[in-house]
Amino acid sequence: MASMKKTPDASSGGRAERRSRPRRRVLKGAIIHFNKGYGALECVVRNLSENGARLAFGETTAVPPAFDLKIAGDETVRAANVRWRTPDSVGVSLA
Secondary structure (H helix, E strand, C coil), rough: CEEEEEECCCCHHCCCCCCCCCCEEEEEEEEEEEECCCCCEEEEEEECCCCEEEEEECCCCCCCCCCEECCCCCCCEEEEEEEEECCCCCEEEEE
């Protein structure tokens, strides 16, 4: 079993850290594309690592379980899968 460490920041709520790579705090605009490119939603990337991110939305009920993520200032589009969800944020794993 992988070791778990406690994170000191308030965003974790005292929960054990389960990420395989550390994330850095960012504040970047992004767009998610889904439904074969016919659907799109704007969001804000709040933290980011090479294999995951936390995305903030006004509300998350319309966010599908899998989509393509385009971050402003980044030329690549990455496939994302939702790992957890709150009313205003989603955590995603990135391919």
